[in-house]
Amino acid sequence: MKKNFIIILSLFFSIINIQAQFYQPDYLGDDFEFHTFKMNEDYEGEVISTIIKRKTSNLDALAVLYIHGFNDYFFQAEMANKIDSAGYAFYAVDLRKYGRSKLSNQYPFNVRSLNEYNTDIDSAISVIRNEGYSNIILMGHSTGGLIAANFARENRKDLPMNGMILNSPFLDMNKSWLEENILIPCVSFLGRFFPNAKVPQSLSRGYAYSLLKEYHGEWSFRTDWKMIDSPALTFGWIRAIHTAQMKVQRGLDISIPVLVMHSDKSIYGDEWTEEFNTGDAVLDVNDIEKYGKRLSSNSRDVTIDNGLHDLVLSKPEVREEVYVTIFEFLDQFGYKKMISPEFPY
Numbered sequence: 001m002k003k004n005f006i007i008i009l010s011l012f013f014s015i016i017n018i019q020a021q022f023y024q025p026d027y028l029g030d031d032f033e034f035h036t037f038k039m040n041e042d043y044e045g046e047v048i049s050t051i052i053k054r055k056t057s058n059l060d061a062l063a064v065l066y067i068h069g070f071n072d073y074f075f076q077a078e079m080a081n082k083i084d085s086a087g088y089a090f091y092a093v094d095l096r097k098y099g100r101s102k103l104s105n106q107y108p109f110n111v112r113s114l115n116e117y118n119t120d121i122d123s124a125i126s127v128i129r130n131e132g133y134s135n136i137i138l139m140g141h142s143t144g145g146l147i148a149a150n151f152a153r154e155n156r157k158d159l160p161m162n163g164m165i166l167n168s169p170f171l172d173m174n175k176s177w178l179e180e181n182i183l184i185p186c187v188s189f190l191g192r193f194f195p196n197a198k199v200p201q202s203l204s205r206g207y208a209y210s211l212l213k214e215y216h217g218e219w220s221f222r223t224d225w226k227m228i229d230s231p232a233l234t235f236g237w238i239r240a241i242h243t244a245q246m247k248v249q250r251g252l253d254i255s256i257p258v259l260v261m262h263s264d265k266s267i268y269g270d271e272w273t274e275e276f277n278t279g280d281a282v283l284d285v286n287d288i289e290k291y292g293k294r295l296s297s298n299s300r301d302v303t304i305d306n307g308l309h310d311l312v313l314s315k316p317e318v319r320e321e322v323y324v325t326i327f328e329f330l331d332q333f334g335y336k337k338m339i340s341p342e343f344p345y
Contacts (some may be wrong), residue, residue, distance in 0.1 A: 004040040023053065023317070028077050031055050034100060038124045039110040041281035043195075044110065049120035050100040051127055054080040061091040062162070062335035063133035065124055069142030069310070070109060071230040074220040086327050089133055093124045095147070099225040108227075112152045112195050112236040114244045121151050125160050135335045141281065141310055143241070145169025147249025150244045152254045161335055163257040165326060167311050168280060170241070171248050172287035174266070187235055188242040191250045195236030202270065203229055208280040209272040216272060219313055239336045247268075251294040254339055258293035258299045259329045262321065263307035278335055300329070 023033035032054055040298035044100050052074050064083055068074050074092035083090045094100040095117050097109055111117065121138075128136055138161045140148030144331040152159060173180050187199065209215035231312040263280040278287075285303075293299050308314045311322045330336065 004328070016236050021245060022340075026052055028052075028075065031081070032077065034089075034094075035127070036101070037120075039119060039123075040094065042116070044107065045105045045311065046103055047106075048097050048101050048103065049096050050094040051124045052092040052094065054084050056084050057089055057336035058084060058089045058317055059132060060342065061088050061133070062135040062330065062333055063128050063332070063335035064137050064139050065128060065161075066090070067122070067138065067140040067144035067148055067338075068092070068098065069140075071227055072142070072282070073222070073225045074145075075219075076310075076312055083326075086323075088329070088330060089128075089164060091124060091128055093120055095144075096118050104227070107196075108231050110237060111195075111240050112191070113240050114147050115154060116240075117147050118151055118154055121147075122160075130158060133183050135213060135333065135334070137163050139165040139167065143170045146171060146244055146248065149248055149254070150333040151250060152256070153247060153252050155241045155286065156252075156254065157168040158199075159254075159256055160257065161257070162335075163329070164254070165259045165329060166257070166261065166292065167261065167322075168262050168283060168285075168307075168309050169288060169292065170245075170283060171291035172284065173242075174246055174282065174284045176288065184242055191235035191239030195239070196232060198232035198233040198328060199235070199238065200232045201230055204230070204270040204277045204281075206267070206269055206272040207309060210276040210281065210308060211310075217313070230284075231261050239297070242264065248294065249291050252296070253281040254296040257296070257329070257332070258292075258296040259325070260288065260295070260299055261302045261307075261311055261325060262288040262292075263311070264303050264305045267274065277308070277315065278306045279343065280307065280309045283340060323340060 023035050026034045034052045035049050037049050057182050072092050080090040097106045115295050127225035139150045148164055207230055211217040211219050262285045265279040266285050267275050267279040267281040289301055292301055304311055312319050
């Protein structure tokens, strides 16, 4: 009997040790750890993706998997902490060629189809399931919202998640009629033949300045991973985005609940003004509302007054409304860890 107990105890500590070796400490602090996946090589060579985990005691809860936006990576520790304190597990993925997953042989964010990200998301979901979470919500911000919607479309016959939360999803280009209807389709077509050709972006720093603590915001992030001046866009990337957006705009009919959140107004201009701290300086909020309804027959549209493009980076009183909205959505699934009668949202 004693020998059997020792064997069981040894196996237990072996599993704990394997789990510890799987993850590495993350730069966000003691509550965060990450694991890197080596993916199949592509047209630029070696490829990796990264899962980031917020350590938790919510072991029998629903898990949230967060997908960042364009020119971005996961750094929103407050969001992860809020979700954990509300009784849910939190994971994020740094997609290939972004943030923790950017390699020296790669041009930033360079893909030719959003389907390339599906294996990154699948790998993260596999880890989450192996760690005991069978119920998962996919959360996407901006381009991450479009990627999440595309992932759902590609897996619509056997969806690996229970619902989606989209934070200002990139469902349409925020450009003029001429650009959206003539120029972008032309570049998208050419992207099939000249994927590495590039289109420079205008120098618009207003949004970055509304976020960064050293300017007019309250956040710190790595500006080599989330750049103040984002690089030129490849024709291949534009083709990937345009193709996915056309599918969304025709309607996806995703068979799970979808929460679509966005600001009440869009802000335009290149130079920062106080207005940049009160609205979406990246996308047209009317486009988000219009096309968000085409994702699912069970889509819920929520307008957040004075929300920034990344709603969880808005002013404190605004983002508290965002979290209440998120938790109301998550609570309907009934899989949170019961920490206390009242949750510290």
